[in-house]
Amino acid sequence: MNAPSAASAAKPTSLRAPELLAPAGSRDAIRAAIENGADAVYFGLDSGFNARARAANFAPDELPEIMEQLHSRGVKGYVTLNTLIFPSELPVVEALVKQLTLAGVDAVLVQDLGLARLIRAITPDLPMHASTQMTLSSSQCIAMAEELGIERVVLPRELSLDEIRKIRSETTLPVEVFVHGALCVSYSGQYLTSESLGGRSANRGQCAQACRLPYDLVCDGKEVDLGDQKYLLSPQDLAAFSLIPELVEMGVASLKIEGRLKTPEYVANITRHYRQAIDQSVAGQPVDFTAQQIEEMELSFSRGFSVGWMRGCDHKMLVPATNSSKRGVFLGKIVGVRRETVVVQLASSIKRGDGVVFDCGKPVDDSQGGRVYEVFRGRESLEAPVSSGQVELAFAHGSIDFESLWVGQQVWKNDDPQLTIKLRKSFESLHPIRRMPIDIAVQATIGEPLKITVTAPGVAALQLASEENLQLARKHPLSEQTLRDQFDRLGGTPYELRNLSAVIQGEPMLPLSLLGKLRHAMTAALDAALRAHQPRHVSSGSALADLRSMLPPREAAKQSPQLALLCRTLDQLRAAVDLGLSTLYADLADIREYKEATAIAADKNVQLFLATTRIQKPDEMGIFRAIAKHCEGERRAAGILVRNLSGMRFFAERGTPWIADYSLNVANDLTAALLHEKGAQRITPSYDLNRDQLVDLVSAVPPAWLEVVVHQHMPMFHMEHCVFCAVLSPGTNKTNCGRPCDTHDVKLRDRVGMLHPLKADVGCRNTLFNATPQSAAEVVPQLLKLGVQTFRVELLDQKPDELPEIVGLYQQLLADEVSARDVWSKLKAANRTGVTRGTLEERRDPLAIL
Incomplete structure (x- = not known):
């Protein structure tokens, strides 16, 4: 293994090398990143507030030592503060930000808009990078982040190369792109499954990986036989090494490797290969990895490699759906099972000591596997690796149940001890392996000191x-x-x-x-x-206190509480206008129906707000313009329910009234104040808030700002991936899928038999909704006492004749005509699937697993 060196890219070129950013979940991982060519690492702190709570994060007191270690090798260190922050946590975070600023941290990654504002008030000297959790999917979204002092943006993984190139042409902010590692099927920052099913918030670093579970597909009430396709939401891993030349050419600032939960050997392995790819690209050389190099990367971790969304949407390629766990390298298929050995037709290399697993169509943890004891060809025991033909594999006595294996079964190599030893040597040496190139200019004159200039x-x-x-x-x-x-x-x-x-x-x-x-x-x-690092300024007092002092005083409610209703079909809307509600929302999959929706509401003199999509990508501004037309003229909608930063900016600039929805992730008073300043008439708190946290938010801002959703089906996964296209169409994307989403009712059945509805929006993005509606009836009396005036019920598939009972119960609750317990009881009886308290339930164990 040759040591990586920046000197290897010394060939003159007009291309600028992007930063190679590696994950660091441990001190060994930091060393692995340094010695194998990383330009920077990112890591979290055990004080929380990072999106990988299960990683071996670091204590804040370790920061000075870690930063000195990194800086002494010319490597930068970024700290992840990329979760939502609750009001009671802001003082703790303020002290933490001061600590890491003075420790010389090179940047922090943030998701929370209010936290970004707080950091900039604390210090002008700590760079901020927008986490992919901020869902900045277009240059218009990025413009909002730039206003907050963000200096770099981590783009969503769902963007293609063409979309990244367009964003680069429309913004001056540097962009960071993921190039390797696990892909979540849901947009970062828009994933609510773990929270909905088990109280573990991905926006708080506690993702339970529900995307890796098996699901059955039920179409129009009948289960579809998909054979071995069970993992309908589990994408292959991203491996974009072949695309590095294009990313370098378009000027991407940083190439990021996912994996703070991975081993140091993984960090060493993947970092080394991408160092080579970057250096070759900058030198004008092709990136053409050998089969052995790819196999080495697969052995560290692989669910199957793909280029993700970078070549555009190919839903069948992205989610083959046949597995969800690490399998490694495809070794071959069983062609014979004997009493104590198995015969395999090889597709890749095998040797003594390698680990293998037999694919049983189940997660790897449930499959058989073991370490190869001997490799035979005929009667000959092979010492060297062999990569072709048929071989006989022997295992330790009793480690394999040969009777459960069958001819045709796939075999995977998932461990190579020799590779592991080689990788560990790359970061366990007492002496540096990676070296920094220096240039020396010497001036030698008799009678004067020898002078050198070092760069x-x-x-x-x-x-x-x-x-x-x-x-x-x-x-x-x-x-x-x-x-x-x-x-x-x-x-x-x-x-x-x-x-x-x-x-x-x-x-x-x-x-x-x-x-x-x-x-x-x-x-x-x-x-x-x-x-050495430049001295940094931090505020001597409390920047948080200063920001909070600018909030307006809380005032008593000026009007009676009102109930708003969100409809997802025109039939629901027609039924809703007769229920005496003053405010309705339309969230229709076909925005061409917004014209009729607006007319329905206008005829009854009802305020109607039209919902935007949750994601806006390059070339999708036309969706906003189409919606905006319905907010003009005499028979117009009252405004817009905004679900992303681009929409907020677009409609605010046009002077169109708008309401901030839950997807803007408002979890604290600073974020609420920011959106109110931008013109939000009302603000919907994040679904990540539990009962106590919601009460804290309501207590921290004027309650008239807020609109609380009290009944809904939780939108769990919000995906660029289209399940309709992947399994119900011969096509690969929206250009050739035939739109089965228009004609079929699809649900995904989970392991406990719950049927979760799947819907597609105008952008062909899928949302999987929780089968069980969730009610916050029990917290309503407390919210009323605190001054909240507006509450919302969100429909999904309810028939029009179901609306009077649901709406009537909540109207009676707001009028104090029924108790919360009565509402709860009646709703539970009226809904077949039952009703849970959802995210507003007061939980004793916030880490309860699925």
């Missing part, structure tokens, strides 16, 4: 001089080769000499001992320069 990546030029003047040489005058030989003696340091140039006047000489002393002074100066 290294990320460091200002250093100038040093010998303690003694140069004398006239009697025997061995200094030469450029002598200088090169002496300054190249950098073993044990993290530096390597790349170029040395010398201007030598006359025949000067300097003892080798003094040259060695100057060399040591040079490395010490480089060490100090790399570790």
